[in-house]
Amino acid sequence: MDTLRIEGGQVLRPDMTVERADVLVDRDDGTILDIGTDLDADASETLDADGCLVMPGLVNAHCHVSMTLLRGYADDKELDAWLREDIWPAEAALTADDIRVGAELGLVEMIRSGTTTFADMYFDVPEIVDAVEDAGLRARLGHGSVTIGKDDDDAWDDIEESIEIAREFDGAADGRIRTAVMPHSLTTVGEKYLREAAAEAHEDDIPVHYHANETTDEVDPIVEERDEHPLSYAKDLGMLTERDFIAHGVHVDDEEISLLAESGTGVVHCPASNMKLASGMAPVQDMLDAGVTVGIGTDGAASNNDLDMFDEMRDAAMIGKLAADDASAVAAEDVVRMGTAGSADAIGLPGGALEVGGVADIAVVDLDAPHLTPANDLVSHLAYAARGSDVRHTVCDGQVLMQDREVLTLDESSVMERAREAVTELRDRI
Ligand SMILES: N[C@@H](CCSC[C@H]1O[C@@H](n2cnc3c(=O)[nH]cnc32)[C@H](O)[C@@H]1O)C(=O)O
């Protein structure tokens, strides 16, 4: 058997306790064989974790990965103007090659910050599929469709593309890639298209993922037109089921929180994007109290502006306390759970916890740094003090993606160089 032993570290267990242990991984099937201090087996390969915390790989539950190319391209604007005036025109000029290199750049960034799994809404998805296959991450991918401003034929084409992409690539990369049908939002996609997209997806047991209740501009028109709140509308459309997950959920009322909890629909909280676009403060503690499955996502790099899930966990804790006006709200354990198991549950992929028999998706965090000293409470450090750059090794599906900060599956400097060139040309085209 081909095995990997991560040895000498402390291990974060699913109950958020930390214990000294080695982790033995079966690289053939990508699962954890054993966790303990006296594992016998001679491993085929070892990763040194001395002075490190071994934790589940982080799960970035909402992203637009190729938007790394638009990092710093347009800042300091609210959502609607930012999308219409800057982002959508720039995206219209992106080529398939741009999408590929933008995705690779995002994947390098995620691997370097301990993210092993992500959910992504973008276009030219086959390019992203190929990039993920090579990079070795786990992902739930989909084509984002928009129908407003399009004639009926173009609108249907875009919806059908989302459905076809989801069917074609589900199970790709030896099963590491799953898919979802991804209508962009409840206000940028018309009712009949949403209904059809959800029905088609669910017919094949494929989830639906969309932006919802991100800004008041997305809530008010629905309330005015339909005399119901967006998530009640989503329920009528068949888009609020156990397998589905929404991004944001900032402006949700108590009734909508109950709908999320009853249906089991996942919510992906994107605190940095919500702060940067001044979208608002999601009632995360209320959602957790109600039993909603809450994960964390970075959103695209143009509204963040990085893909570091450690930043995101800290932001979630900070804004969660502010939103609840309570310093005990959205505590360290809660954000670490949301950034790992919560995200994995929300997007319906395995991972998010280190357990025997579970997938070997692992981040090894080097604790030997001034900002992580002393080790009073390692869960607190993960939530409040650690950075993506503290990650030393990243493992996904039993394969080592980064060892001693060297990315093994992609050529980091060539990816950066190609991304710089792509953006120089893109700016000329726009
Ligand atoms: N097929 C669509 C693209 C949809 S992909 C998903 C879209 O979400 C956009 N996006 C990124 N961040 C956010 C956000 O925070 N809220 C809403 N949309 C976003 C992103 O720029 C991208 O255009 C088209 O051709 O216009």
Ligand SMILES: [Zn+2]
């Ligand atoms: Zn988004």
